Structure formats: structure tokens, C-alpha cells
Amino acid sequence: MRIAMIGTGYVGLVTGACFSEFGVDVVCVDKDEEKIRRLKAGEIPIFEPGLDDLVANNVKAGRLSFTTDLAEGMKGCDAVFIAVGTPSRRGDGHADLSYVYAAAAEIADNMDRYTVVVTKSTVPVGTGREVERIIRQRRPDGDFDVCSNPEFLREGAAINDFMRPDRVVIGAGSDRSREVMRQLYRPLFLIETPIVFTELETSEMIKYAANTFLATKITFINEIADLCERVGADVHDVAKGIGLDGRIGRKFLHPGPGYGGSCFPKDTLALVKTAQDYGSPLRIIETVVDVNHRRKRAMAERIVAACGGSVDGKTVALLGLTFKPNTDDMRDSPSLDIVPELIRAGATVRGYDPEGMDEAAKLLPDIKYCQSAYEAMDGADAVAIVTEWNEFRALDINRIKTLLKAPVMIDLRNVYDPQEMRAAGFAYTCIGRGTERTGGAASEAAQ
Structure with a gap:
């Protein structure tokens, strides 16, 4: 053929x-x-x-x-x-x-x-x-x-x-x-x-329904993560507990800074517009679009809070710029919202991504791009993990402490164990793992 x-x-x-x-x-x-x-x-x-x-x-x-x-x-x-x-x-x-x-x-x-x-x-x-x-x-x-x-x-x-x-x-x-x-x-x-x-028509609808459902699962667990922080629960255990239910499933229940990429943002929005045109609004998906948009901006606020409430005059290292690992795709990546907010707040931003820096440079020209994670962290006031590339999963913790001005890490992908990081002397902020495990300790150490 x-x-x-x-x-x-x-x-x-x-x-x-x-x-x-x-x-x-x-x-x-x-x-x-x-x-x-x-x-x-x-x-x-x-x-x-x-x-x-x-x-x-x-x-x-x-x-x-x-x-x-x-x-x-x-x-x-x-x-x-x-x-x-x-x-x-x-x-x-x-x-x-x-x-x-x-x-x-x-x-x-x-x-x-x-x-x-x-x-x-x-x-x-x-x-x-x-x-x-x-x-x-x-x-x-x-x-x-x-x-x-x-x-x-x-x-x-x-x-x-x-x-x-x-x-x-x-x-x-x-x-x-x-x-x-x-x-x-x-x-x-x-x-x-x-x-x-x-x-x-059915085939076309299947594609949109599939993507919007997955985007909804991501947004659901992100909001549950926020609640877990307030009540002292661990979102990873919650995700495991509900994901073992065959009617729910374990995939797309990992908390983070919000979905991005070439599909979910535009497809959720397009389906919302189609539904409105046909007089059959999709209120759930409308909320998903709004919550996800707000969440990506809120990640910059988390970084600022972890740095003692201000990043004015400080240097923040961002590890990972693409919307997910194993791609150079920057479309609707959380970093596109995080970086401008940090710069507006007075921060100098250094960035490193294993594959996405050429694409990132076109969209985020005000970042100082580095050739390794360690170079990005050298002399920085804090480090934030934005994309969970494999090479960020086993960083030398002791080396990081010697490079940073203060041992402040904001882990937006929950790559590391909170107890191990705090035992190593880090002010460690993560997502959805209980109030006492997040912002407070990080903010104190950064001041």
C-alpha cells in the first residue's frame, strides 16, 4: 500500500x-x-x-x-x-x-x-x-x-x-x-x-472526550492535593487508595503544576466552545480549563512563599522547562507561566532542560540558560523542579547544598521524599503531602 x-x-x-x-x-x-x-x-x-x-x-x-x-x-x-x-x-x-x-x-x-x-x-x-x-x-x-x-x-x-x-x-x-x-x-x-x-462524528467526539477526561483526572488530583495540604493528608497515598479501584484507575493521578502540551489545553477549550455553540455546555470541562489556568500561575506563588515571601533580588534555578519529560515541546508548559511571574517579582531565573532549551529560548528569552542542573543551582537562592526528567530523580543532595546559598528546594513534581530531604537539612516544599510537610519549614529556612 x-x-x-x-x-x-x-x-x-x-x-x-x-x-x-x-x-x-x-x-x-x-x-x-x-x-x-x-x-x-x-x-x-x-x-x-x-x-x-x-x-x-x-x-x-x-x-x-x-x-x-x-x-x-x-x-x-x-x-x-x-x-x-x-x-x-x-x-x-x-x-x-x-x-x-x-x-x-x-x-x-x-x-x-x-x-x-x-x-x-x-x-x-x-x-x-x-x-x-x-x-x-x-x-x-x-x-x-x-x-x-x-x-x-x-x-x-x-x-x-x-x-x-x-x-x-x-x-x-x-x-x-x-x-x-x-x-x-x-x-x-x-x-x-x-x-x-x-x-x-462519533470518531471525532471520541478523541475530544478522551483528552478532556484525562485532563479532568489531572485537575481533580491537583485540587485534592491542595486539600490534602490543608488537612494533613498525603495525596500520593490518596491517589494510590483510589487508583486501585478498577473503575478509577491509577494513571493520570499524579499531582503537579497543571497540564500542558500540544493536546490537552487546546482540546479542552475547543470542546467547551463546541458544546456552547450547540447549546449543551460542559460545566465540568469549563471548570477544568479555568482551574488548570489558575494553577500554573499559582506555582510561582509557591516558589515565592518558599523563598520567604519575596524573590526580589534573588536567583531561582528551574530544573525542567518542557511540559513533560522526554520531549522538547514547550507548548502550554507550566514554565511559561512560572518564569514571567518570578521575573515580575524581581527574581533572576536560571533554567536547565535536557532537551527543551532551544525551544524555550524562543519563548523565554529572559532566562539565563545553563548546561547542567548543577550549573543552574550554583549560587542560586532556591531550586525548583518543574519537569520530572529522570536525571533530576537522583541528584547529589550534598552537592546541591554546597551550591545553593540556602538549601531551599521547591519540588513541583514530588520527585523526592519529604522526610529524607528535611533530614538532609533542606527546606523542602512539595505538593499535597500534608500541611506540616510543605510551605512552613521552607519559608523559615529561606528567611
């Missing part, structure tokens, strides 16, 4: 590379000439563990190629995937579908045979029908079907998620298109992966 993948961003590049690993002939198409030049030269524009080798191996095998010419890319294709960005639209929060619709128009102009047009981008309910209308309007005689095939890839674990998914969701309205999609995903049928076939 042969497919074209329009868009070489995170979803398009990972999906295209993984399909080529299945033995499919894949052409990735993008208007960005520089990005295509880099890909042809073997340079991967995003960080995703294992992706560089996967791309290199399949390019070498002749199953994966890159071009800026959609007409060339679509020649002989059984399916064309639309994997372009759908960012939040400025002003109203709706998903910006201009790239999706532009791709649909170009597909219509370049179809040369029966083609299954697949929306891989995250799109609101009704988008597939509009894509169908656009293509039909431009090509009344066109032989095609439109399908929805949402992605469920976690950044940092995307290749495994594609190769061994929990499920594959396909919205398809004809037997012909369903058969094409079955053939594409045949390797997953062989390992008994659940393949869920639905109508277009």
Missing part, C-alpha cells in the same frame, strides 16, 4: 514513520521547504525517543520519503492523511481548521484515483463532513471517501503507543474505505488490538 501524510509535525512524522515500519510506502508532504530539506538530510526537527533511528531505517529501506510537492506525493496513493496543526484560534478559543481545509482543497485538486482521505489531526465534530463537502465541491466527479482516525500518541512514548496501542478508532461510512483502513492497520489486527469502527 502507499499513503501520503500531509504535515510533518509531531503527529504526521511519527505516524508516517510508524506506518513505513509496517511495510507501507509513505510519502510525507510539507510546505516548509527547510523542514523537508532537513528531513532529507536525516535531521529530525522534534525530539522523540527512537524516532531518529526509525526514520533513518525506513528511508534507507525505501519505504519513507519526503517532499514539498503534494501532486508528486499523492501519485498512486490509496489514502491521504491530513496531519496538520489545529491550534486554538485567536479570540474565541475554537480550533483553527484553516490548515485542514486548505489541505482538503489541495487533495481535491490532485486526486488521480479512488482515495481515502483521513483526518488524523484533532478536529471538532463535523470537520470530516466539511472536508467531504470541500472536496466534492472542487471535484464533483471525484472518487473518494473521508475517514476519521484520531491519534492517541503520548509525547515521549509515541512510537510504542502507535505500535502497541490500547485501541485504534476509525470513523468510516463505507465498506470500501473501511477495507482500506483495515489493510493499513493489519499488523495490529494480528496482535488483537481493538479496532473500533464508528461513524465520522
